[in-house]
Amino acid sequence: MLFAVLLLASLSSASAIPLQASDTPNDGGGSITLHWTDPSAPPPRWTVVRRERGGTFAPLATIDGKLQTYEDDTAQPGTAYEYQLVALPTDPLLDSDISAPTQAIANWFDGTKLNVLVVAGLFFLLLFYYIFQAERGTRWTFRKIAGLDAIEEAIGRATEMGKGVFYIPGVQDIDDIQTIASMILLSKVSRMSAKYETGLLVPTNSPGVYTVAEEVVKSAYADVGRSDAYRSDQVRYITSEQFAYVAAVNGMMLRERPAANMLLGAFFAESLLLAETGHSVGAIQIAGTANVHQMPFFVVACDYTLIGEEYYAASALLSNDSRLLGSLKASDTVKILLITVIVLGAILMTFGQTWLWDFFATQ
Amino acid sequence: MKREIPMIITMVAGLFMLIAFFVPHPAVRHLYEGFQIWVIVVVGCTYVLGVANLLRINWRQVARREQDWPYKIVLIAGLLVTMAVGFSEGTHYTDVTSGFQWIYQTFYSPMSSTMFALLAFFIASAAFRAFRIRSVEAMLLAIAAFILMLGRVPLGNAIHPAIPAAADWLMEIPQNAAKRGILIGAALGVMATGIRLILGLEKTYGGDGS
Amino acid sequence: MSVLSALRSLDRRWIFLGVALLVIAPLVFGFHIAPVLPSHRSKGYYDAIERVPEGSTVLFAGDYDPGTSAENYPMALATARHLMRRNLKIVALELYPAGPPLMDQVFRIAGAEYNKRANVDYVNLGYKVGNEIVMSSMGTSIPATFPVDNNGVPVTQIPVMKGIQNFQQIKLIVSVSAGYPGTKEWVQQVVSRFHVPMVAGVTAVSAPEYYPYLQAGQLQGLLGGMAGAAEYEVLLHKPALATRGMDAQSLAHVFIAFMIILGNLAFLPQRKKERS
Numbered sequence: 001m002l003f004a005v006l007l008l009a010s011l012s013s014a015s016a017i018p019l020q021a022s023d024t025p026n027d028g029g030g031s032i033t034l035h036w037t038d039p040s041a042p043p044p045r046w047t048v049v050r051r052e053r054g055g056t057f058a059p060l061a062t063i064d065g066k067l068q069t070y071e072d073d074t075a076q077p078g079t080a081y082e083y084q085l086v087a088l089p090t091d092p093l094l095d096s097d098i099s100a101p102t103q104a105i106a107n108w109f110d111g112t113k114l115n116v117l118v119v120a121g122l123f124f125l126l127l128f129y130y131i132f133q134a135e136r137g138t139r140w141t142f143r144k145i146a147g148l149d150a151i152e153e154a155i156g157r158a159t160e161m162g163k164g165v166f167y168i169p170g171v172q173d174i175d176d177i178q179t180i181a182s183m184i185l186l187s188k189v190s191r192m193s194a195k196y197e198t199g200l201l202v203p204t205n206s207p208g209v210y211t212v213a214e215e216v217v218k219s220a221y222a223d224v225g226r227s228d229a230y231r232s233d234q235v236r237y238i239t240s241e242q243f244a245y246v247a248a249v250n251g252m253m254l255r256e257r258p259a260a261n262m263l264l265g266a267f268f269a270e271s272l273l274l275a276e277t278g279h280s281v282g283a284i285q286i287a288g289t290a291n292v293h294q295m296p297f298f299v300v301a302c303d304y305t306l307i308g309e310e311y312y313a314a315s316a317l318l319s320n321d322s323r324l325l326g327s328l329k330a331s332d333t334v335k336i337l338l339i340t341v342i343v344l345g346a347i348l349m350t351f352g353q354t355w356l357w358d359f360f361a362t363q
Numbered sequence: 364m365k366r367e368i369p370m371i372i373t374m375v376a377g378l379f380m381l382i383a384f385f386v387p388h389p390a391v392r393h394l395y396e397g398f399q400i401w402v403i404v405v406v407g408c409t410y411v412l413g414v415a416n417l418l419r420i421n422w423r424q425v426a427r428r429e430q431d432w433p434y435k436i437v438l439i440a441g442l443l444v445t446m447a448v449g450f451s452e453g454t455h456y457t458d459v460t461s462g463f464q465w466i467y468q469t470f471y472s473p474m475s476s477t478m479f480a481l482l483a484f485f486i487a488s489a490a491f492r493a494f495r496i497r498s499v500e501a502m503l504l505a506i507a508a509f510i511l512m513l514g515r516v517p518l519g520n521a522i523h524p525a526i527p528a529a530a531d532w533l534m535e536i537p538q539n540a541a542k543r544g545i546l547i548g549a550a551l552g553v554m555a556t557g558i559r560l561i562l563g564l565e566k567t568y569g570g571d572g573s
Numbered sequence: 574m575s576v577l578s579a580l581r582s583l584d585r586r587w588i589f590l591g592v593a594l595l596v597i598a599p600l601v602f603g604f605h606i607a608p609v610l611p612s613h614r615s616k617g618y619y620d621a622i623e624r625v626p627e628g629s630t631v632l633f634a635g636d637y638d639p640g641t642s643a644e645n646y647p648m649a650l651a652t653a654r655h656l657m658r659r660n661l662k663i664v665a666l667e668l669y670p671a672g673p674p675l676m677d678q679v680f681r682i683a684g685a686e687y688n689k690r691a692n693v694d695y696v697n698l699g700y701k702v703g704n705e706i707v708m709s710s711m712g713t714s715i716p717a718t719f720p721v722d723n724n725g726v727p728v729t730q731i732p733v734m735k736g737i738q739n740f741q742q743i744k745l746i747v748s749v750s751a752g753y754p755g756t757k758e759w760v761q762q763v764v765s766r767f768h769v770p771m772v773a774g775v776t777a778v779s780a781p782e783y784y785p786y787l788q789a790g791q792l793q794g795l796l797g798g799m800a801g802a803a804e805y806e807v808l809l810h811k812p813a814l815a816t817r818g819m820d821a822q823s824l825a826h827v828f829i830a831f832m833i834i835l836g837n838l839a840f841l842p843q844r845k846k847e848r849s
Contacts, residue, residue, distance in 0.1 A: 029388070029389060077389075106387070108386055109387075110386070116384075116385075123554055123558070172753075181556050184565055207412055208405075210413050211409050211412055236420055237416045241475070241671075242475075243474070243640045244475070269752075272486060273482065273485055275489075279493075290553070292545055292549075300489050300490075300494060301489050301493055307545065308545045308549035309548035309552035311549075312552025312553060316559070321564075327558065331555040334551055335548060400706065459677070467674055471671070472642070472671075472674075473639075475638065475671075479640045484593070487589070487829050488832075490836065491832040491833070491836040492836060495840065496837050508830070509830050512829060515777070516819060516822050516826050517608055517609045517823060521607035527612070534784065535788070539781070542782070
């Protein structure tokens, strides 16, 4: 009898797979990860059971028998838990060991984002460096972007023809960075329009954009001493529905027949509809977007197109402020570094060295 | 202070959101997610201003009998009727037989699809008007365009199976590579713009042109 | 030369008429240009749904509105048919405010064909504002994010929602999307965090944006525009809207290619003058 019990115990300990429980890294607490090695004959399913120290086991989840890892995201931070895998159908010989008590800990830094932190940190350092250089009097040369030079020319053309300028700030809301960049450019365009006494119309797709655009245009007119020329219906909220907005703006273009159209912001399917209608009324068109899928339409249908980072750089280039230009210099430098990393990474991968690729891999 | 207070709010909120991106701890994460919800609430409140502006401008154009003023009446009537129907039906506005759904299916849905369908016509006219082969690069672009246009429809495969294979290769290799380059540049532009805003270097979006 | 000068001053409304006739003709007269051949991307989409065990729950995100329904609706309908044919439970939601009626229509049609009942075999949780916040909130609790369905019924009373807490109970995510918010956000917020398999149907113009996700394995399959929907219909052996539309699309593409050639021919003398 004693021999049978000892044999059973030894069989159990021989077959019981070790179960490791550890805090799931890079999270806000509340998660514990279980790891185990694959037994030679796993059951069809496991029941994961859990208990607090001194408590009784309760089932947590049923998982596939082929798995070797499980994440418990219902753990309370600060509470120590023990886990066990119970075979389904029941077979005590297959059950795992009981894991050591483990607590879920909230982390203060997500290590999987270290690569992003490195690049962002580098960018910040370079930015401060170039701003410091700018304040010491260093000047850089940037290539001419035809579309930016054409803005003032387009407004001048509109003034000569006695027609207006349409400024279309895209179809995304004010929380989109492209729309914010558009508002910055709107300020500059408004100042030019106010100075030249050219009519400016800004139809907006979102009430949030409308409120910001109204303030931008009003302030721009005030800054050049032309508050009297500002009209409250220059900035209008049309509708938030994409194609209803396009229909309305196209109608406005056909009625008002502007001499210049500026399509600067985030655009989607409506880009060609707007650009073709603008062309049909004879307007000179300057477009700028970072939406890659709409760039071909703008390149074909508009006179000038700001592509991707040219659009974001526009405000800095138009302002000619050396500190803003310093930020352009920083992004150019980071781009060169990234190109170097890409080339280096491709060479390393060719020779089976994956550490650089692993570092830059996203989640 | 009219200029400084918005700048300070921008800087504090921007830096917090930037730092919170890297911090999973609940002490920070709850506020991070809270901020995102506040944005939705604030933007929702601006709808009141937007609708008021819409009504004010269009009503004024009707009153002054400006160009195409009858259409402004249609717009105002459509807005008010749809709002009235939707509010009167309460939570039943999603029912298949509701008046709101009738307006949606009869007016909004077909009109939206029609506007999208206009793209087909405009693409053809833009292709005729503006696609000029003036250089070697433009010639390559035109050849790629022909291969893709044929490769993306069954006709291309009927002509030769190599056409859709070539179209797939063009989209998966050179197109992807060029697009990733543009995206990397745009992403750096986003970073630069964002940092300029957070640090207060760029102020004009808030109405301060100086 | 007078032909070329006539071409140079061609009223674009003739071009519009040409497009209209070429698109309408195959749809009205029903003639067939060429058979649709499924691509590896649409096969991946089909196979991913085939691999889901019968009786499992699939999350169906119908993130589109009437503007893109010409491309997204056929793929959504074909997907619903496929999911129902495989007896998979469907939990649907929309991140576009105008999306719910479109998904209701899809489920009504497919549900009638496959004898599936609302709330028992599928549920439409409706629209929720918040974009990415909705997605990450669902990772914690789907019932808390959507306490009621599109008709105001508490999800605790809906049979198909029984046992559905978060993404751990979801075997596949299907995203039919028009843009933002949509497939990219689902991949970034859900697939990379919760490792749920995902397939996507998107508009043709935005399909190339998702090729990197397909190559990286974050998407198991991709339908691009009406062509992708047609390929999927062929795989399902149920040709429908998209398949019929491909004949019209074939002619339209040929016409546009012809317009490029014609446009360049028309301006050839002008270019010669510029050069000299």
